[in-house]
Every structure is written in structure tokens, then in C-alpha cells.
Amino acid sequence: MQLDNRKKEVLHAIVDDYVSTNEPVGSKSLIERHSFNVSSATLRNDMAELEHLGLIEKPHTSAGRIPSDKGYREYVNSLMTIEQLTPREQLEIEKRIDSSIDEVTDLIKNATHTLSETTGFVSLAMSPRLKKSFLKQLKILMIEPGKALVVMVLSAGVVKDKVVRIPNFLNDEQIMKISGAIEKHLTGKPLDEITLVTVETAGKNTDVPEPLLKQVLYEAYAAIKQADELNIYLEGEHRMLSLPDFSSLGRARDLLGTLSDSGMVAGYVNEMENAAREAGSDDSYMIRIGQEITLEGLDDCSFITATYNLTDSVSGNIGVIGPKRMLYSKVISQIDFVKKKLNEEMKKFT
Amino acid sequence: MQLDNRKKEVLHAIVDDYVSTNEPVGSKSLIERHSFNVSSATLRNDMAELEHLGLIEKPHTSAGRIPSDKGYREYVNSLMTIEQLTPREQLEIEKRIDSSIDEVTDLIKNATHTLSETTGFVSLAMSPRLKKSFLKQLKILMIEPGKALVVMVLSAGVVKDKVVRIPNFLNDEQIMKISGAIEKHLTGKPLDEITLVTVETAGKNTDVPEPLLKQVLYEAYAAIKQADELNIYLEGEHRMLSLPDFSSLGRARDLLGTLSDSGMVAGYVNEMENAAREAGSDDSYMIRIGQEITLEGLDDCSFITATYNLTDSVSGNIGVIGPKRMLYSKVISQIDFVKKKLNEEMKKFT
DNA sequence: GTTGGCACTCGAAGAGTGAGAGTGCTAATC
DNA sequence: GATTAGCACTCTCACTCTTCGAGTGCCAAC
Numbered sequence: 001m002q003l004d005n006r007k008k009e010v011l012h013a014i015v016d017d018y019v020s021t022n023e024p025v026g027s028k029s030l031i032e033r034h035s036f037n038v039s040s041a042t043l044r045n046d047m048a049e050l051e052h053l054g055l056i057e058k059p060h061t062s063a064g065r066i067p068s069d070k071g072y073r074e075y076v077n078s079l080m081t082i083e084q085l086t087p088r089e090q091l092e093i094e095k096r097i098d099s100s101i102d103e104v105t106d107l108i109k110n111a112t113h114t115l116s117e118t119t120g121f122v123s124l125a126m127s128p129r130l131k132k133s134f135l136k137q138l139k140i141l142m143i144e145p146g147k148a149l150v151v152m153v154l155s156a157g158v159v160k161d162k163v164v165r166i167p168n169f170l171n172d173e174q175i176m177k178i179s180g181a182i183e184k185h186l187t188g189k190p191l192d193e194i195t196l197v198t199v200e201t202a203g204k205n206t207d208v209p210e211p212l213l214k215q216v217l218y219e220a221y222a223a224i225k226q227a228d229e230l231n232i233y234l235e236g237e238h239r240m241l242s243l244p245d246f247s248s249l250g251r252a253r254d255l256l257g258t259l260s261d262s263g264m265v266a267g268y269v270n271e272m273e274n275a276a277r278e279a280g281s282d283d284s285y286m287i288r289i290g291q292e293i294t295l296e297g298l299d300d301c302s303f304i305t306a307t308y309n310l311t312d313s314v315s316g317n318i319g320v321i322g323p324k325r326m327l328y329s330k331v332i333s334q335i336d337f338v339k340k341k342l343n344e345e346m347k348k349f350t
Numbered sequence: 351m352q353l354d355n356r357k358k359e360v361l362h363a364i365v366d367d368y369v370s371t372n373e374p375v376g377s378k379s380l381i382e383r384h385s386f387n388v389s390s391a392t393l394r395n396d397m398a399e400l401e402h403l404g405l406i407e408k409p410h411t412s413a414g415r416i417p418s419d420k421g422y423r424e425y426v427n428s429l430m431t432i433e434q435l436t437p438r439e440q441l442e443i444e445k446r447i448d449s450s451i452d453e454v455t456d457l458i459k460n461a462t463h464t465l466s467e468t469t470g471f472v473s474l475a476m477s478p479r480l481k482k483s484f485l486k487q488l489k490i491l492m493i494e495p496g497k498a499l500v501v502m503v504l505s506a507g508v509v510k511d512k513v514v515r516i517p518n519f520l521n522d523e524q525i526m527k528i529s530g531a532i533e534k535h536l537t538g539k540p541l542d543e544i545t546l547v548t549v550e551t552a553g554k555n556t557d558v559p560e561p562l563l564k565q566v567l568y569e570a571y572a573a574i575k576q577a578d579e580l581n582i583y584l585e586g587e588h589r590m591l592s593l594p595d596f597s598s599l600g601r602a603r604d605l606l607g608t609l610s611d612s613g614m615v616a617g618y619v620n621e622m623e624n625a626a627r628e629a630g631s632d633d634s635y636m637i638r639i640g641q642e643i644t645l646e647g648l649d650d651c652s653f654i655t656a657t658y659n660l661t662d663s664v665s666g667n668i669g670v671i672g673p674k675r676m677l678y679s680k681v682i683s684q685i686d687f688v689k690k691k692l693n694e695e696m697k698k699f700t
Numbered sequence: 701g702t703t704g705g706c707a708c709t710c711g712a713a714g715a716g717t718g719a720g721a722g723t724g725c726t727a728a729t730c
Numbered sequence: 731g732a733t734t735a736g737c738a739c740t741c742t743c744a745c746t747c748t749t750c751g752a753g754t755g756c757c758a759a760c
Contacts, residue, residue, distance in 0.1 A: 026753050039703050044754070062710040062753050102513050139491060143503045151501065151511075153493045159513055161501075163452050237587070238606035241599060249597055256588035376722050389734050394723070412722050412741040 003053075008079060009036070010046050011055055015067045015075045019325050022244050024064030069290035072302070072324055076287055082329045085337055093118055093334070097341050104128065104158050104310065104349065109233050111308075111318060111342045116236030118334050121322035122259065125308075126269055127231040130154060131192035132313040138186065140179035140220065142172050148216075150223035154191070156311045157349040160227035164219035167212045177206045178216050191228045196221045232266035234259060245300055245323035254297030259321070268295055269317050272305060284339075285332055290324050300324055304332060306339045310346050318342065353403075358429060359386070360396045361405055365417045365425045369675050372594050374414030419640035422652070422674055426637060432679045435687055443468055443684070447691050454478065454508050454660065454699065459583055461658075461668060461692045466586030468684050471672035472609065475658075476619055477581040480504060481542035482663040488536065490529035490570065492522050498566075500573035504541070506661045507699040510577035514569035517562045527556045528566050541578045546571045582616035584609060595650055595673035604647030609671070618645055619667050622655060634689075635682055640674050650674055654682060656689045660696050668692065 003011070013034045017025040027040040027047060036043060047065055050056045055071035058064075067075065085093075096114040101107045108125045115123035137153035146168040151161045166175070185202030186194060199221040203213060237259050246252040259265060271294075276286045288303040298321070305319030318339055320331055353361070363384045367375040377390040377397060386393060397415055400406045405421035408414075417425065435443075446464040451457045458475045465473035487503035496518040501511045516525070535552030536544060549571040553563060587609050596602040609615060621644075626636045638653040648671070655669030668689055670681055 024753090028753075038701095041703055041705090042701080045702085048755080058754085060710060062708085062751095064753065102515060137491075137493065141487075141489060141501060141503075143487070143509060144507070147507065149501065149503070149509050151491060151499065153491075153499070157494070157497070159493060159499055159511070161509070161511060163509055165452060236610070238603065238610045241603040241606060247599055249591060249599060249602070252599070252602075253588065253591040256591060260586070260588045374722090378722075388732095391734050391736090392732080395733085398724080408723085410741060412720095412739085414722065 003074075006036070006038070007046050007050060009034075010043060011050055011067070011071060011074060012079045014047075014050075014056055014065060015071065015079070018066050019327060022325060024059055024066050026064035029064070067324075069292065069324070072289045072328075073292075076289070076328055080329045082332055085333050089118075089334075090337060093337055094341065097338075097345065099345060101345070104156075104346065105231075107342065107345050108316070108318070111338055112233045112235050115318065115320060115335065115338050116239065118338070119320050119322060119331055120236075120239055120242075121320050121326070121331075122234065122236045122240060123318075123320050124232060124234045124265065124269070124305075125318040126266060126316045127233075128156070128158070128310045128314045128316040129230065130156075130158065130228040130314060132190050133158065133228075133311070134188050134190045135183075135186050135194070135224070136188075138179065138183045138220070138224075140175050140182075140216070142170075142175050148175060148219075150220055152224065152227050154227065156314045158310075160223075162223040162226050164223060166216050166219060170208070170212055170216070174206075174208050174212075175216070178203055178208060178213065178220075181206050182217075182220055186224075191224060194221070194224055199224070230266055230270070232262050232269065234262055234265065240323075243323050245325055251297070251300060255301065258295050258297040264295065268293070268303075269305060269319070272303070273307070273317055284336060285319075287328075287332075302326060302328075304328075304335060306335050308339050308342045308346070310349075353424075356386070356388070357396050357400060359384075360393060361400055361417070361421060361424060362429045364397075364400075364406055364415055365421065365429070368416050369677060372675060374409055374416050376414035379414070419642065419674070422639045422678075423642075426639065426678055430679045432682055435683050439468075439684075440687060443687055444691065447688075447695065449695060449698075451695070454506075454696070455581075457692065457695050458666070458668070461688055462583045462585050465668065465670060465685065465688050466589065468688070469670050469672060469681055470586075470589055470592075471670050471676070471681070472584065472586045472590060473668075473670050474582060474584045474615065474619070474655075475668040476616060476666045477583075478506070478508070478658075478660045478664045478666040479580065480506075480508065480578040480664060482540050483508065483578075483661070484538050484540045485533075485536050485544070485574070486538075488529065488533045488570070488574075490525050490532075490566075492520075492525050498525060498569075500570055502574065502577050504577065506664045508660075510573075512573040512576050514573060516566050516569060520558070520562060520566070524556075524558050524562075525566070528553055528558060528563065528570075531556050532567070532570055536574075541574060544571075544574055549574070580616055580620070582612050582619070584612055584615065590673075593673050595675055601647070601650060605651065608645050608647040614645065618643070618653075619655060619669070622653070623657070623667055634686060635669075637678075637682075652676060652678075654678075654685060656685050658689050658692045658696070660699075 013030055014025050017033060027043040030043055031040050054068055055074055056065040057068045093114060098110050101110060112123050112125040133154045133156045136155055139151045141149045143149055146165060148166045149161055149163055153159050182202045199217050203217045237256055240246050240255060241252055272286050285304055285306045290299055293303050300323060301321050302324050303321050305317045307315050308318050309315045320335055363380055364375050367383060377393040380393055381390050404418055405424055406415040407418045443464060448460050451460060462473050462475045483504045483506050486505055489501045491499045493499055496515060498516045499511055499513055503509050532552045549567050553567045587606055590596050590605055591602055622636050635654055635656045640649055643653050650673060651671050652674050653671050655667045657665050658668050659665045670685055
């Protein structure tokens with residue numbers, strides 16, 4: 001994208017003005033609000049050029065211009081500068097982070113809540129991707145005949161459990177044996193290396209009769225697999241209704257309808273994460289603007305995520321879905337700061 | 351409320367028509383759609399009377415009438431007849447109930463989901479009130495130095511756990527002792543009879559040094575208390591945006607804003623439950639209409655809940671928040687049917 | 701490359717209008 | 731006394747028309 005300096009400034013100004021006023025910006029108001037040392041006619045020429053390049057567009061013939069997705073993209077990639085939050089803003093966030101929390105999940109929910117409150121948009125977080133974390137403990141507790149609880153402690157201090165059905169005849173002692181055998185063989189193994197075969201091998205040398213054993217092993221395997229399933233936490237959907245960008249009911253409905261399918265959103269976040277990883281991106285945040293987002297109803301949104309780390313190998317995402325027309329630099333630093341705080345809290349655990 | 355038969359029929363017809371058309375209903379259209387053997391002028395007189403009684407009202411002078419909250423109330427209390435769901439409708443619901451679920455929480459979520467899908471409104475469920483359930487097992491598992499997991503098995507097959515901090519110096523054996531002592535003394539006790547004092551008494555005769563012991567006991571107590579905290583599950587908020595009743599953005603925003611504070615909604619459900627209990631109501635459902643609901647932004651809603659039973663003494667609520675202008679009898683039978691199915695699934699556990 | 705000037709476009713907002721649905725009231729009827 | 735026909739009146743909704751203003755593109759001049 002070859003843009004001379006003034007054109008860059010014009011695009012910058014158009015984005016800024018449009019973000020703050022929510023009105024298409026015309027050449028004249030541009031002159032009024034900024035100190036360009038040229039006339040409005042000149043800016044009109046520049047704007048015609050920017051429009052040709054697809055960076056801005058007209059809602060209709062006789063209105064001002066608004067940034068296109070491509071324009072926002074250019075703005076985000078090359079024009080804006082990200083400023084640190086003021087101490088006051090930092091404090092505002094720190095106040096909301098609850099550092100007395102003992103469980104990773106609650107910590108993440110707390111961060112999500114904080115992010116939604118500070119940005120005023122929808123915030124979301126993914127649970128940590130635990131595939132790379134390894135098993136530290138696995139216990140099977142009898143609850144009652146036919147029912148047991150598989151408790152797993154993973155590296156990174158995460159505890160997972162699952163109620164499973166087991167054969168009625170099995171007694172406490174047998175379960176203990178199986179549980180001990182599994183734990184002995186699988187401790188230290190990353191979750192993504194544990195397969196049904198591994199679990200079955202681990203349980204082999206217990207003297208529990210074959211078919212019963214097999215069922216328990218299968219259930220244990222299922223519990224382990226469930227432990228690395230991803231969860232997503234979404235918050236603040238209702239805030240979108242207060243934004244002028246979604247004052248059309250249809251738009252709001254489409255947006256909230258899509259967001260209500262949290263599995264779909266989770267899938268998309270994963271896609272973003274994978275894409276960034278493949279691209280070897282070293283940005284501290286990922287961003288998708290408007291039509292770049294392949295979820296229905298998010299054409300007028302931008303999706304920004306960052307990656308938090310529970311341990312070196314275990315991470316997850318936290319981010320925001322807001323209107324395209326947002327203060328990118330501010331929101332990015334807010335996400336970044338919340339992420340930083342979250343990382344700090346998580347370090348306490350490990 | 352003294353209403354002669356025809357006036358009752360008129361009110362009934364007005365509610366029905368308004369619910370199905372979403373338009374104020376006038377005397378003439380009333381005649382057209384129903385077989386009253388009188389003229390429209392007569393109905394006009396009746397309607398004037400109904401308006402005097404506060405059962406119906408005019409949006410403006412020259413429009414038809416719509417039911418007031420009081421009118422809906424009369425309709426719900428005395429006029430409507432609740433019909434069974436058709437076999438087809440029942441099947442539709444049964445298809446959505448997943449009977450392979452092993453955990454109470456998932457069962458409840460599944461029922462909530464089903465209810466939202468079948469009614470098209472917001473559905474909600476409260477987790478079971480476990481105060482009356484008793485402790486069947488309590489184990490404390492060491493996770494790592496300074497950290498343990500308290501696992502509780504309650505009557506009714508519910509499993510709860512909580513990660514707690516414990517003194518670093520404590521070893522596996524000491525924890526086992528404490529855990530064993532607590533379990534021995536508290537097994538069979540309903541949760542609401544367990545206090546910090548009870549727990550401390552239970553732990554007395556272990557030979558673990560005093561201050562350390564005290565901390566563990568406190569944490570165990572906290573875990574037990576946390577076990578009977580109520581959760582609420584809300585689903586389908588976005589569906590409200592598709593209803594003509596909330597086509598005004600302001601209304602929709604207020605509604606979703608309130609619903610986003612799930613704690614507040616949970617509190618209100620509890621209030622309803624308590625009120626019904628005090629009144630010794632034997633209805634299978636509770637209902638609040640419009641302004642009867644003390645939550646902000648729900649003036650145009652009705653709130654219907656029913657009580658499911660996990661065991662004889664442990665129950666919770668499940669219900670729907672929809673527009674006042676709803677097919678009450680249909681929705682009530684839907685809730686009732688889902689509740690019935692939920693009860694059946696829960697019976698399998700106990 | 702920049703500028704002033706000008707004709708043109710288009711949407712938003714406001715005023716005016718007519719149609720339609722509904723009401724309340726009155727006087728006559730059963 | 732309840733019911734009815736008739737009628738004048740009210741009020742909203744949908745439409746059209748108009749004006750206003752902001753903005754544009756283009757051209758000729760600097």
C-alpha cells in the first residue's frame with residue numbers, strides 16, 4: 001500500500017473522527033477538526049484516491065466517508081500507535097482483579113468480567129489448552145456402587161474431575177488398584193499423548209477380571225479426554241445493545257444469536273490462534289476486522305484476542321468482541337493489561 | 351372479581367386475540383373472530399366495564415383494548431384451561447432430552463436448553479437446593495504442598511469439590527487423618543446443620559498440631575458451605591430480540607441488562623419459591639406477570655417457574671421468562687412436561 | 701499539485717393528508 | 731333493563747411533498 005504522508009494522515013483522521021462521532025466524515029469537517037494546511041478540495045482529491053484504493057467508502061452519494069474494513073486494517077497495521085494505559089486506568093483494572101481466587105477457572109472468569117466492564121464490550125476467554133500439560137495425579141473414588149469419581153491433577157495446578165459409571169460389582173479395593181495402576185503409568189505424560197491404548201496398557205497388570213476392567217479403563221480414558229476439552233466464557237453480550245452501531249434490531253439479533261452459540265465462537269477463536277501460530281506472528285494480539293470474521297452477524301464487529309499463559313506450554317486466549325468502530329489502541333492496551341495481570345495471578349499457582 | 355359469563359368470555363377472547371395478533375383488539379374484530387350472539391355495541395359496553403375494573407386498557411383513545419397485568423392475572427387464574435401437549439409436541443421435547451447424561455448439573459443444563467428451544471423464550475434453572483441433602487463422603491486429597499482438593503459426595507448423588515489452600519508442612523498422612531475424622535463425624539448430616547463448630551469438633555481428636563489443624567478444618571468448612579451455594583443457568587436471552595414485544599431497543603436493552611446479572615435473577619427465583627411455600631400453594635407452577643415482577647426491565651414479561659425434585663427433600667426450579675403476551679397454557683404445559691422428564695432422569699440417579 | 705467555485709445528489713426531518721379502526725353516546729327496540 | 735343501530739368524534743399509521751444541509755465531483759484558474 002503506497003500512501004504519501006498526507007493520505008496516511010487523512011485516513012488516520014477519518015478513522016479517528018468516525019470512531020468518535022459515528023458520523024460519516026466529510027472533507028470540510030476534516031479541515032475544521034484537524035490542522036491540515038491544505039483546502040477541503042485537496043482533501044476531496046485525496047479522499048477520492050483513498051476510496052479508489054478501497055480504504056474508505058460512502059454510505060451514499062452525498063454523505064461523508066467511512067473507513068472500510070480494509071481501511072481499518074491499514075489503520076491498525078500501520079497508522080495507529082498503541083499507548084500505555086494511564087496509571088488511573090491501570091488502577092481501575094487492578095481494582096477489579098480479585099487476587100484471592102484459588103482456581104484457574106475462576107481467575108479466568110474474573111478476568112473476562114473485568115475486561116467486559118472496562119471495555120464496555122463483549123469479552124471472552126478460552127480455558128487453557130491443556131493438551132500439553134501432563135498428569136500429576138489420577139485418583140478414582142468410589143461414590144456408590146456403580147458410580148465413581150475420576151479426579152485428575154494436572155501440571156499447572158489444574159484439577160479436573162468427572163463422574164463415571166462403573167460396573168456395580170466392583171469394590172473399593174479393586175478400584176483403588178486400577179486407579180493406582182493408571183496413575184503409576186501415566187503420571188508425567190502430556191494429555192495429548194494419552195490414548196485409549198495407553199490407558200489400557202497401564203491397567204493391564206491388575207488382577208481385576210477383564211470385561212469389568214475394560215469398562216473402568218474406558219471411563220478413565222473418557223475422563224482424561226474430557227479434561228482437555230476447551231471451554232469458553234463469554235460475558236457482556238447485552239452491552240452491544242447500548243452501542244449505536246447495533247441500534248438496528250436485526251443486526252443486534254444476528255450478533256447475539258451467533259454469540260449464543262458459544263461452541264461456534266470457541267471454534268473461531270481456535271482458528272484465529274492456529275492461523276497466528278502458523279503465520280509465526282509475534283504480535284502480542286490477534287485482530288480480525290469486519291468481514292474478515294467468518295462468523296455470521298459479526299460484519300460490524302472487530303475481534304481482538306491475546307494469549308495468556310498458565311505455564312510455558314499451557315496457554316489460552318482472552319479477548320474482546322466490539323464494534324469495528326472502536327478505539328483500537330485503547331482496547332488493545334486494555335486487553336494487554338488484563339492479560340498481563342492474569343498471567344501474574346497464574347504464576348502464583350505454579 | 352364478579353364477572354358475568356359473557357364478560358369472562360370477552361376477556362378470554364381479548365387475551366387470546368391479543369396474544370395471537372399482537373394488535374389491540376376492538377369490538378368489531380371481536381365479533382368477527384368469535385361467535386358472540388350479540389352486537390358489537392354490546393361488547394363495547396362490556397369492554398367499558400372491563401376497563402373500569404382494570405382488566406383491560408387502551409394504548410390510546412381510538413385503538414382497541416389490550417389486557418392489563420390484572421387482566422392477564424384473571425385469565426391465568428380463572429379463565430384459561432391447561433391442555434396436555436399433543437403426542438407430537440411431547441416427542442419433540444423427548445427428543446431433546448439427553449438421557450445419557452451422568453451429572454446432575456449437565457442434566458439441568460440440558461433441560462434448560464430444551465426449554466428455551468421449545469418455548470422460544472428465555473429459560474432458566476436453579477441448581478438443586480442442597481441444604482437438606484446430607485454428606486455421604488468427604489475426602490481431602492493432597493494436590494501438592496500447600497494445596498488440597500476437598501471432594502464431597504452428597505446424598506442425591508451430587509459430587510462437589512473445591513481446591514483449598516492448606517499449610518505447606520502438612521503431609522499426606524495428616525491430611526488423611528483429618529479427612530477421615532471429618533467424614534466419620536459428619537456423614538449423614540444435612541448440610542444446613544453443619545457449622546464451623548461442628549467441623550471443628552469433628553476434627554478434634556486427630557493428633558495434628560492445633561493451628562495447622564484449625565486452618566484445614568476451616569477450609570473444609572468453607573468447601574462444605576460452598577457446596578450448597580445456588581447456581582443459576584440462563585439460556586436463550588437472544589431470543590427475546592426476535593419478539594415484536596421487544597422491538598424497541600430500549601426495552602430489549604433493559605431486559606437483557608437485568609438478565610445479565612444472573613445473581614439477581616437467582617435471588618428473585620428464590621423469592622418466588624419462598625413466597626409460594628409460605629402461601630402453601632399447591633399449584634405445580636408459579637407465575638408472575640408484568641409489574642408483579644420486581645426486577646427492572648421485566649414489565650413486559652411473565653415469569654413462570656416449576657419445581658423439580660432431585661430427591662424428596664432436594665429440589666430446584668426450572669422455568670421460563672417470556673413476554674406477557676404469551677400462550678400461557680401452552681408454555682405452562684411445556685414447562686410441566688420438561689420438569690416431568692427431568693424428574694424422571696433424576697430418579698435414575700438416586 | 702492546489703484551490704475556489706458551482707451544480708448536483710441524497711438523506712433526514714417536518715408538515716400535511718386521507719384512510720381506517722375504534723370509541724362513546726344517544727335514542728330506539730326487544 | 732339489556733341490547734342494538736347509528737353517528738360524530740378521535741387518534742394513529744402510512745404516504746407524500748418539501749425543504750434544508752452536508753457533501754460530492756469536476757472544471758478552470760493559480
